[in-house]
Amino acid sequence: MDFQSFIQSGLLEAYVAGQCTAAERQEVARMAEQHPEVRAELAQIEQALENFAVANAIAPPPGLKDRILDQIDNLPQSNNAPGSNSNQGNSGSSALRIFQGLAVVLAAAAAFFFW
Amino acid sequence: MDNQQLITRLQQQDRAAIGELYDAYGDALFGVVLRIVHSRELAEQVLQDTFVKVWRNVSSYDASKGRLFTWLLNIARNTAIDVTRSAHFQQSRKTDSIENLLHTPGGDALNPDHVGLREVVDRLDDKYRLLIELVYFKGYTQEEAAEETNIPLGTIKTRLRYAIAELRTQFGAGLVTALNLFFLSM
Numbered sequence: 225m226d227f228q229s230f231i232q233s234g235l236l237e238a239y240v241a242g243q244c245t246a247a248e249r250q251e252v253a254r255m256a257e258q259h260p261e262v263r264a265e266l267a268q269i270e271q272a273l274e275n276f277a278v279a280n281a282i283a284p285p286p287g288l289k290d291r292i293l294d295q296i297d298n299l300p301q302s303n304n305a306p307g308s309n310s311n312q313g314n315s316g317s318s319a320l321r322i323f324q325g326l327a328v329v330l331a332a333a334a335a336f337f338f339w
Numbered sequence: 340m341d342n343q344q345l346i347t348r349l350q351q352q353d354r355a356a357i358g359e360l361y362d363a364y365g366d367a368l369f370g371v372v373l374r375i376v377h378s379r380e381l382a383e384q385v386l387q388d389t390f391v392k393v394w395r396n397v398s399s400y401d402a403s404k405g406r407l408f409t410w411l412l413n414i415a416r417n418t419a420i421d422v423t424r425s426a427h428f429q430q431s432r433k434t435d436s437i438e439n440l441l442h443t444p445g446g447d448a449l450n451p452d453h454v455g456l457r458e459v460v461d462r463l464d465d466k467y468r469l470l471i472e473l474v475y476f477k478g479y480t481q482e483e484a485a486e487e488t489n490i491p492l493g494t495i496k497t498r499l500r501y502a503i504a505e506l507r508t509q510f511g512a513g514l515v516t517a518l519n520l521f522f523l524s525m
Contacts, residue, residue: 234496234499234500237499237500237503238481240405241474241475242413243474243480243481253403253404265387267406268404268506268507269503270405270406270408270409271406271507271510272410272502272503272506272507272510273408273409273412273471273475273506274367274406274408274412275456275459275506276456276460276471276475276506277367277368277370277371277408277412277476278453278456279365279452279456279457279459279460280367280370280371280374280457280460281366281367281369281370282366282369282370282373282409283366283369283384284365284366284369284382284386285379285383288360288365288383288386288387289361289362289365291387291389292357292361292386292387292391293357293358294352295387295391296354296390296391296394297354297355299391299394299395321373337499
């Protein structure tokens with residue numbers, strides 16, 4: 225298929241939505257590799273969706289960023305070393321999650337008693 | 340924002356980089372997640388899980404397969420959808436109706452630079468905006484969107500393509516206008 229028809233086919237939109245079959249994904253990857261026009265088209269579709277999401281942004285609560293950084297700080301080291309098993313931190317982080325959940329419950333209970 | 344540099348720093352476990360990523364995209368991703376799980380409490384947990392997953396899996400991000408935001412969006416959306424599939428969630432909330440989907444919370448337009456983006460999205464006809472929400476932000480396949488909206492699949496495909504094209508034109512036009520204003524003011 226020539227790249228113009230390929231671009232018109234709607235397959236790129238489906239690809240960005242993550243809704244292609246494996247075979248279709250391979251075809252998109254192949255066409256993107258061979259044709260800068262296809263690459264540019266993909267980038268523009270993705271940019272439009274990013275703009276859409278940014279336009280619909282909603283502020284998370286202010287403390288969330290610190291909670292995320294704290295959780296990351298408490299992950300076991302070398303989670304991201306090349307080739308390392310990214311599942312290493314699982315039991316650690318779920319133990320931490322349970323602890324954090326308990327802390328929230330205890331804090332809520334304390335608030336209930338003292339106010 | 341130089342995404343390539345950010346990605347490199349994330350892969351080197353630069354803690355400041357994940358903070359910058361959150362500053363850049365946290366509110367956009369929170370909006371996506373909140374509109375799926377419909378609960379602020381759950382959305383906060385999902386957003387937290389998302390950024391931790393991003394941190395732990397950034398080495399698997401492949402720039403040749405797509406842009407960074409698309410990768411972030413997929414993680415956030417899939418994490419949120421997983422929550423909605425849990426038995427607990429299903430018991431506690433009624434399923435999305437079309438009315439719920441149409442009247443989702445509006446954006447905050449937090450950043451003055453993004454007000455223009457907001458205007459473009461608001462100008463988009465409801466039927467196009469709904470399709471984009473369903474297919475790109477709520478994980479509906481085009482077939483599921485056709486079922487949900489009672490619109491033939493062929494029409495869905497055409498409308499989706501048109502909606503994206505319209506967004507691109509309007510966002511591009513906004514950028515051209517902004518650039519024109521900038522150069523005029525110099």
